[in-house]
Amino acid sequence: MRRFYRNARRTWCIAAFGAVAGCAALVPPEPLPAFTVAGDAIPVPLVQAAGDSARGRTVMAGRDANCLLCHAIPESGERFMGNVAPPLSGVGARLSSAQLRLRVVDQSRLNRDTVMPSYYRVNGLTRVAEAYRGKPILTAQQVEDVVAYLQTLR
Amino acid sequence: MIRRFLQAGVVALLLMQSVALAATSPRSGITYAGADVRALQADDFANPGMLWVARGEKLWSTPAGRNNKACASCHQEAASSMKGVAARYPRIDTATGKVINIEGRINTCRERNQAADPLQYESEELLALTAYVAHQSRGMPVAVVADAANRPHLERGREIYYRRQGQMNLACVNCHEQNAGRKLLAETISEGHGNAYPAYRLEWQATGSLHRRLRACYFGVRAVMPAFGSDELLDLELYLARRATGLTVETPGVRR
Numbered sequence: 001m002r003r004f005y006r007n008a009r010r011t012w013c014i015a016a017f018g019a020v021a022g023c024a025a026l027v028p029p030e031p032l033p034a035f036t037v038a039g040d041a042i043p044v045p046l047v048q049a050a051g052d053s054a055r056g057r058t059v060m061a062g063r064d065a066n067c068l069l070c071h072a073i074p075e076s077g078e079r080f081m082g083n084v085a086p087p088l089s090g091v092g093a094r095l096s097s098a099q100l101r102l103r104v105v106d107q108s109r110l111n112r113d114t115v116m117p118s119y120y121r122v123n124g125l126t127r128v129a130e131a132y133r134g135k136p137i138l139t140a141q142q143v144e145d146v147v148a149y150l151q152t153l154r
Numbered sequence: 155m156i157r158r159f160l161q162a163g164v165v166a167l168l169l170m171q172s173v174a175l176a177a178t179s180p181r182s183g184i185t186y187a188g189a190d191v192r193a194l195q196a197d198d199f200a201n202p203g204m205l206w207v208a209r210g211e212k213l214w215s216t217p218a219g220r221n222n223k224a225c226a227s228c229h230q231e232a233a234s235s236m237k238g239v240a241a242r243y244p245r246i247d248t249a250t251g252k253v254i255n256i257e258g259r260i261n262t263c264r265e266r267n268q269a270a271d272p273l274q275y276e277s278e279e280l281l282a283l284t285a286y287v288a289h290q291s292r293g294m295p296v297a298v299v300a301d302a303a304n305r306p307h308l309e310r311g312r313e314i315y316y317r318r319q320g321q322m323n324l325a326c327v328n329c330h331e332q333n334a335g336r337k338l339l340a341e342t343i344s345e346g347h348g349n350a351y352p353a354y355r356l357e358w359q360a361t362g363s364l365h366r367r368l369r370a371c372y373f374g375v376r377a378v379m380p381a382f383g384s385d386e387l388l389d390l391e392l393y394l395a396r397r398a399t400g401l402t403v404e405t406p407g408v409r410r
Contacts, residue, residue, distance in 0.1 A: 069339045080340035084333050108323075115332065117322040125323055127377045132321040 029122040029134035040110055041098035046120070046140035051148030059142050060149060065119065067146075074153060085116065092153040100150045104143050119143060179400050183344035183409060186335065191356070195408035203285060203354035203406025206278075206361040210286025213279060219270025225283070228267060232290050240288035240403050241296055244392045246303045253307050253388035256284050257363065275382035281361050285352045288405035295402055296349055298395040311393025314386060320377030329371075341410065346371075348394040350407020361406060364391055 035042050045051070060067040061078065067088075072081040074089035091100070102109065106118040119138045128134075138146065184195055194200050215226040229235040240256060247254035247262070254262070260283050261272035273280035300308055315326045329338070330346030337343070351364035358366075365387045372379045380386040 066339075080337075082337045082339050084336045084338055084343075115324060115328045117324070125319075125321060126317075127319040128321045129373075129376045129378050132376045135321075137321060 032120065032122060032136060033140065035105070037102060037109065038098075040102060041096065042101040042105060043098040045097075045101070045144055045147075046105075047144055049141065049144070051141075051144035051146070053145070053148040053152050056142075056145035056147070056149030059138065059146050065138055065142070065146065070116070088150065088153055090153060092151040095150075097147050097151055100147045101143065104138070104146055104150075119146075180347060180398055181334075181345055182401050182404065183347055183350060184404060184407060186342045186344040187409065191408050191410055195350075195404070195406075201354070201406060201408055203352070203361050203408060206282045206285040206352065206354075207289045207406055209278070209282035210284070210289075213283050214286060217268075219264060219268035221267065221269045223268050225263065228263075232286065236287050236290040238291055238294055240291035240405065241294040242298065244298070244388060244395060246307070251303075252385065253304070253392050255364075255383075255388060255391055256287055258383065258388075260284060260287070276363060276366060281352050281363060284363065285361060285406050288352065288403060291403040292405055293402050295400070296395055296398045298392065298399065300396060304392060307389045307392050308396055311389040311391070311396075314390050315393055315397075320372070320375035322375040324375045326371065346394070347398040347401055348391060349398045349401045350404040350409065352405060353407035353409050355409045357410060364394075 033046070035046055036044060059065050060073065067073075068078060068081045070082045070084035072083065072087040072089075074087070095103070103116075105120040107114045107116040108118055117137060120136045120140065120143050122134055122136055184192055187195075194202070198204050211232075213225075214232055215224045217224045217227070225232070243259070244253050244255040246252070247258070249262075257273075257275060257280055260280065264270040264272055273283075298304075318325045318328070326346060329343050333343050334345045335342065348364045348367075351367065352361050353367070354361045355367075363382070365382045368387055368390060369379045369382070
């Protein structure tokens with residue numbers, strides 16, 4: 001939580017930039033490289049290099065993705081994990097890599113009302129703070145790493 | 155004709171409903187807090203927010219500005235003159251037609267009546283005076299009434315409350331209504347009421363305003379943060395107060 005609500009001086013610079021950058025919001029963000037959704041999945045990986053599950057595990061707990069804000073993962077070693085979302089244990093057995101990829105990329109395509117952020121999307125967002133504007137939460141490689149890790153949760 | 159009339163009726167109903175009160179009774183943030191935090195808030199000798207209240211009490215009778223007047227010069231004993239004020243705030247300032255909260259009212263008094271410079275939002279002085287004034291209503295029911303003057307602001311506040319925003323694309327309602335009681339990492343999400351502010355947060359190691367807390371929520375979803383005292387935060391504060399009908403003023407609250 002401390003990471004999520006880091007409230008120190010950074011707050012101030014972002015506020016200052018936000019005010020100046022009001023007009024930049026009108027310029028649509030650079031589109032992300034295209035990917036194809038088939039049914040409830042994205043069958044083709046976003047990047048050629050294979051995902052690395054160890055790196056994916058680090059991304060999950062890191063402050064960009066912050067998956068553990070909402071989800072619990074089965075292994076011990078994490079002091080705090082949220083329960084806003086279903087626990088991810090066994091998710092690799094329930095869902096294929098292709099299905100997991102769409103859920104990480106843009107869960108809102110499966111559930112319009114979801115509270116899960118879209119991790120690889122830049123369009124249709126409003127009032128994004130300057131520091132994050134036009135950027136997806138995760139890079140294509142990070143998405144693949146996370147998918148590789150989720151696949152190990154069987 | 156009848157159809158138009160019905161349509162108008164539906165619109166009116168929707169408008170009424172949108173600023174109406176929740177069907178279930180609201181729960182204060184303190185009821186979601188751990189036993190340690192609840193104990194701190196309950197004991198005036200341990201509650202660190204009481205330090206700000208005590209500073210505010212001193213400032214209340216300290217003359218300021220070119221008129222060399224203190225708050226007490228006009229309002230005498232805060233215990234009687236300020237009792238119930240925080241329960242009715244924020245309100246519409248008749249002079250400007252805008253929403254005014256306690257901080258804003260204190261600064262208006264400084265400028266108009268004391269001929270003093272307005273205090274900075276989050277300055278120790280403004281926090282102390284606000285905490286002191288609000289503390290005079292502790293235990294009183296929050297009672298912001300919807301009327302013709304504040305309705306557009308209540309509507310706007312409600313819009314903001316339901317608006318998804320930021321890189322995480324979340325609205326206030328997603329956390330504080332749909333997920334109240336669940337854990338976000340280590341923090342239990344409450345219903346997001348403002349009735350305890352200014353409040354002492356252990357994370358801040360200080361007392362802070364409701365606007366500081368709200369900005370932290372904006373920051374959390376990676377959204378552009380509105381300025382302290384901005385129209386946006388004032389409209390939201392008004393909507394939150396209306397939404398908190400049924401709770402009592404807790405200032406100074408203690409939170410994690």
